[in-house]
Amino acid sequence: MFSHGMRPYVIAEIGANHNGDLDLARKMILAAKEIGCDAAKFQSWDEGLFAKVVYEENKFLGDDYRERKDYTLKEIMAEFKVHREAMSELAGFCKEIGIDFCSTPFTPEQVDDLVAFGAPFIKIASMDLVSDYLLRHAAGTGLPVIVSTGFSTLEEIDHAVRTLEEAKASEIVILHCLGLYPPPDEAVNLLNMDMLREAFDYPVGFSDHTLGPEIAIGSFARGAVVLEKHFTLDKTMFGWDHKISADMPEMEAICRGRDRVHAALGRPRRTLTDAEVSRRAEFRRSIVAARDVKKGERLTADDLDYKRPGRGIAPNMDHLIVGRTATRDIAADELLSWQDLSAQ
Structure with missing residues (x-):
């Protein structure tokens, strides 16, 4: 599915930007399809993602919630999650309109759900690059595994890749990623994709948390075959990631830039038209x-x-x-x- 030099595959990371509203989720899927994205991606977490101590401390709230007193973390997790039945419905809607469905799983059971829903690959979040049990389970599905590398050292990335290889992953894609929302431009280091490609000889991509379309488009020039970008219909909407997400004009610019840069890259040899x-x-x-x-x-x-x-x-x-x-x-x-x- 993924290979060096292929036309970049753009994932509209809806994540929790549906705010728990399935009608909004469908509108976002339609918008992603309309502007040229290849996939609409969700996140499969539920309240079980956190231990009791996190809920007791009531931390880890998104920017829009830190000053709010009318929501606890547990309440907002319950409101914004997507139940299994709803996830299956969204997967069917994606199939109906002709865009790939995918989601980030956080448990082996959620990995199995994605297989049942017809997801074409399994995306592992940066937080789980060191979760060997989840990497092995994802590899065991026979689907390609895309893994983000935020927070991770090169040694940890190497261990994750070897874990996937030992578990006979059919394909591996490594996404350069920073665990910052948003990162300053000088911290992005797109050249790290070159290093990852040379070190592991797998296709590489970019999980982008920067503001605007420019750096995402720049990643295509560095050979990104997968681009994952947070997506929203309204940056001012109440919710976790809207502020750092690309809106429709920005995501459309990314898809247009993807096509132009891919056409312009050509091959590493001197030719004359x-x-x-x-x-x-x-x-x-x-x-x-x-x-x-x-x-x-x-x-x-x-x-x-x-x-x-x-x-x-x-x-x-x-x-x-x-x-x-x-x-x-x-x-x-x-x-x-x-x-x-x-x-x-």
Whole structure:
């Protein structure tokens, strides 16, 4: 499904931006399809993601909730989760309109649900790159496994890749990712994708938490075959990730940039298009006579000039002309030809 050099696959990360509203989720899926995304992705968490101590401390709230007193963490987790039956319905809706469905699982049971729902791959969140039991279970499905690398050292990434390999993962894609929302531009380090590709020889991509479309588009130029980007219909909407998500115009710009950059990348070898060759003579220079030259005169460097078009002797051949004699009268500004010159 994924390979080096393929047309980049863009995942609209809806995550929890549906705010627990299935009608909104459907609208977001439709919008993602309309603007050219390849997949609409959700997250399969529920209240079981956190231990009791986290709920007792009532921390880990999104920016929109930190100052609110009318929601506890447990309440908002319950409101924004997507039940299994609803997830199955969303998967069916994706199939109906022709966009891939996927979700990030946080338990082996949720991995199995995604297989049942027809997800084409399993996406492992950065937090679970060190969860070997979940990596092994994902690999055991036979589906490609995409793993994000936020928070992780190179040694941890290496361990995760070896764990997936030992579990016979059918395909592995490694996403460069920062566990910051949003990261400053100078921290993004897109060149890290080159390192990951060279170190592990697997397709690489980018799980993007930056603001705007520019850095996402830049990742395609670094060879990202998968781009995951948070998606919203309204950045001002109440909820976890709306503020750092791409809206429709931004995601459309990303998809348009994906197509243009992919078309422009080409192959790592020097080639000339037929159109470029056909215009070469028009744009290059030829050697012309800098003055009127009489038959029998010996040419010096001062007798030469260089002007368009490039249908005559190329400028880098001037050293082969100096010292030859003219075989006919040559007018100033006339293109020279080898027939106009004596043999050396």
